Amino acid sequence: MKAEILDGKRVAAEIRAEVAKSVEQFVASGAPAPCLTAVLVGEDPASQVYVRNKARACEKAGIEGRTHRLPVDAGQKELLALVNELNTDANVNGILVQLPLPAGHDYDEREILDAIDPLKDVDAFSPINVGLLMQGRPRFLPCTPHGIVQLLHRSGISTSAKKVCVIGRSEIVGKPMAMMLAQKSGSCGPDVANATVTLAHSRTADLAATCRDADILIAAVGRPKMITGDMIKPDAVVIDVGINRVDDKLVGDVDFDAAAEIASAITPVPGGVGPLTIAMLLHNTLMAAKLQTGR
Ligand SMILES: Nc1nc2c(c(=O)[nH]1)N[C@@H](CN(C=O)c1ccc(C(=O)N[C@@H](CCC(=O)O)C(=O)O)cc1)CN2
Numbered sequence: 001m002k003a004e005i006l007d008g009k010r011v012a013a014e015i016r017a018e019v020a021k022s023v024e025q026f027v028a029s030g031a032p033a034p035c036l037t038a039v040l041v042g043e044d045p046a047s048q049v050y051v052r053n054k055a056r057a058c059e060k061a062g063i064e065g066r067t068h069r070l071p072v073d074a075g076q077k078e079l080l081a082l083v084n085e086l087n088t089d090a091n092v093n094g095i096l097v098q099l100p101l102p103a104g105h106d107y108d109e110r111e112i113l114d115a116i117d118p119l120k121d122v123d124a125f126s127p128i129n130v131g132l133l134m135q136g137r138p139r140f141l142p143c144t145p146h147g148i149v150q151l152l153h154r155s156g157i158s159t160s161a162k163k164v165c166v167i168g169r170s171e172i173v174g175k176p177m178a179m180m181l182a183q184k185s186g187s188c189g190p191d192v193a194n195a196t197v198t199l200a201h202s203r204t205a206d207l208a209a210t211c212r213d214a215d216i217l218i219a220a221v222g223r224p225k226m227i228t229g230d231m232i233k234p235d236a237v238v239i240d241v242g243i244n245r246v247d248d249k250l251v252g253d254v255d256f257d258a259a260a261e262i263a264s265a266i267t268p269v270p271g272g273v274g275p276l277t278i279a280m281l282l283h284n285t286l287m288a289a290k291l292q293t294g295r
Pocket residue numbers: 046049050096097098099100123143144172243250269270271272273274275276277278
């Protein structure tokens with residue numbers, strides 16, 4: 001294999017240790033431990049795992065991690081009422097609603113995310129936080145794209161003047177990722193910015209050629225092994241955001257074996273981008289607590 005493996009698990013552990021140290025200092029200054037509250041609707045197995053992992057990660061970092069579980073058919077009104085209750089609970093610094101909300105029960109995801117107090121919106125999905133990011137003056141950075149920025153930065157990979165292709169235009173990953181990489185340096189954390197970004201999607205005319213033109217390829221489409229070896233420029237950096245369960249195994253959006261023979265660096269699945277999402281959530285929770293207490 002030619003490519004260097006970008007070890008997201010290791011970088012996430014490094015960030016989690018840094019957050020834990022900062023939490024310790026925050027608490028030593030007389031502040032209460034930061035508190036993150038996750039809301040889980042229904043019993044989707046993957047969502048249950050993610051929420052449990054978030055609570056465990058909180059505990060290890062000295063953050064109080066609470067989970068509110070609602071039945072699948074709780075309904076929009078009850079969910080909104082819970083979000084509003086958490087907004088006014090002074091003991092709660094960060095709120096997240098685990099996505100996706102259950103299908104077939106008429107949940108309006110947009111209305112729920114809009115209702116989260118922007119100062120407690122540690123996922124950075126609310127319109128205020130998305131708008132601040134668009135304007136290059138973010139408050140919270142969305143966790144998965146921020147994790148990717150940290151991984152690139154800590155792996156010594158610069159994006160400045162590079163051609164980056166982000167495949168997938170989701171609100172959680174694709175759109176904010178493209179926005180962050182296109183910003184001027186310094187506005188979205190470390191010096192991972194100033195890229196020339198293409199945001200590709202299902203209607204992109206010649207996706208293979210578009211991908212092949214990229215120095216850095218970020219795949220966030222949710223389709224197993226969709227990015228094949230022939231879509232990768234020799235020596236490109238490949239970041240795989242996909243987590244697809246196929247025959248009881250996790251596979252990314254990239255055909256890893258083929259890509260690793262062509263790329264200079266690549267993230268594995270599992271153990272690549274995924275663990276960074278939770279690390280950056282802890283970072284945002286501490287930030288929220290600091291913003292709310294003025295410390
Ligand atoms: N409210 C949110 N909902 C969702 C988010 C989010 O950031 N906020 N992102 C994803 C799910 N997610 C966190 O919520 C998440 C996904 C994957 C991982 C992870 O560590 N993956 C591991 C594999 C884990 C496994 O065995 O399944 C890896 O890639 O190594 C963490 C968090 C959608 N919903």
